Amino acid sequence: MEVIKARFDDTKGIPPSGLCVGIHRAGAIHKKMIRKYGDGLAVWSLRPELDFLPFKKEGLGARGIRTTNDIDSIKAKDEQLIFGVRGAPPQIRKRARDLGLELLADATCPFVIQQEEAAEELLREGYNLVLLSSRTHHGIPRLTGIAQEVGREICVVENEGEVDRIRLARNEPVGVIVQTTFWIESYKRIMTRILERFANVRVRNMACVDSLHRLPVVEKMAKEVDALVIIGWTEGMTNRMLEVALSFNPRVYKIEKVEQLQPEWVQGVATVGVIGANETPDWMVDDVAKRIKAIAG
Ligand code: SF4
Structure with missing residues (x-):
C-alpha cells in the first residue's frame, strides 16, 4: 500500500507548517506575548478548547496563558487580554472596554x-x-x-x-x-x-486564502487515491474538506486523533491519502501516515 501525505511546502497561501495563515499567525502572537510578558495572559475565544491544540507539543497553554469565552472571568488587576484567532463580537469588545481590560494583542485572523x-x-x-x-x-x-x-x-x-x-x-x-x-x-x-x-x-466573496488553496488540494487527492483520511476538528475547514472530498470519492474518513483510525478503512486498498485541516499540526498528519503504514504491514 502506498500512503500519500498532502504537502503544502509549495502551496501559495499556506505556511510550510501546514496550518492556515490565521492559526499560524495567532500561535506566533501568543508565543511572542508569553516571551515578552511571561504570565497573566488571557485569550478571549469563541472556541477556547481549540486555541492551543495545534501548538500543544510546543507547550503553548501549559503556563502563562489561558483561554476562556467568559470575558467577566478576566480581572484587570491580574490578567491582560488577547483576542483569539476567531475574533470577537462587538458586544464582547465593548464589555472588555467596560471592564477596563488592557488589550495586549489581537490575534484575530486578518x-x-x-x-x-x-x-x-x-x-x-x-x-x-x-x-x-x-x-x-x-x-x-x-x-x-x-x-x-x-x-x-x-x-x-x-x-x-x-x-x-x-x-x-x-x-x-x-x-x-x-x-x-x-x-x-x-x-x-x-x-x-x-x-x-x-x-x-x-x-x-470573503472565502479566505486557505479555502482557495487547501480545498483544491483536497479535490486533487480525493480523485487520485483509493481512500482519503482527513485529520481535523474545525467546523469550517474540516467540514468543507469532507464535503469536497466526498463529492469525488466515497471512501473518505474524518478523524480528530490517530486512535480513531479504523483498520478496515485502509485494508486492501492500493493508495491512501492523508491530509490535515487548517488547525492540524504536521506531526499529527505524520503520526496518522505512520499508523496506516503499520496497519498495512
Ligand atoms: S481558515 Fe479561518 S483562521 Fe484560517 S486563514 Fe481562513 S479564515 Fe483565517
Whole structure:
C-alpha cells in the first residue's frame, strides 16, 4: 500500500507548517506575548478548547496563558487580554472596554477582520445580509453581533434549496457575504439561485486564502487515491474538506486523533491519502501516515 501525505511546502497561501495563515499567525502572537510578558495572559475565544491544540507539543497553554469565552472571568488587576484567532463580537469588545481590560494583542485572523468590514459596509449601505455558511460555523455569532449593533439580522444559507426561505421581496437589496471557509462550487450553485430570485444583489466573496488553496488540494487527492483520511476538528475547514472530498470519492474518513483510525478503512486498498485541516499540526498528519503504514504491514 502506498500512503500519500498532502504537502503544502509549495502551496501559495499556506505556511510550510501546514496550518492556515490565521492559526499560524495567532500561535506566533501568543508565543511572542508569553516571551515578552511571561504570565497573566488571557485569550478571549469563541472556541477556547481549540486555541492551543495545534501548538500543544510546543507547550503553548501549559503556563502563562489561558483561554476562556467568559470575558467577566478576566480581572484587570491580574490578567491582560488577547483576542483569539476567531475574533470577537462587538458586544464582547465593548464589555472588555467596560471592564477596563488592557488589550495586549489581537490575534484575530486578518481574513476574519476583512469579512467583518465587508459586513459592516453592506449594512451601512442598506443591504440585508445573507451569509453563505454552514450553520455550525463559529463565525456566525460575530456577524450576528455586528448586525445586531445596527438593529438588523442576518440570514444564513447553507445550500441552494434554502434560498427560497429568504424572506425578502425581489427588489429588496440583498448583500451576500461568503463565509471564510466555503467551497467555490457550493457558492456557484447558491448564487445561481439567488440571482434568479433577486434583482438587487451585491456579493462580497470573503472565502479566505486557505479555502482557495487547501480545498483544491483536497479535490486533487480525493480523485487520485483509493481512500482519503482527513485529520481535523474545525467546523469550517474540516467540514468543507469532507464535503469536497466526498463529492469525488466515497471512501473518505474524518478523524480528530490517530486512535480513531479504523483498520478496515485502509485494508486492501492500493493508495491512501492523508491530509490535515487548517488547525492540524504536521506531526499529527505524520503520526496518522505512520499508523496506516503499520496497519498495512
Ligand atoms: S481558515 Fe481562513 S479564515 Fe479561518 S483562521 Fe484560517 S486563514 Fe483565517
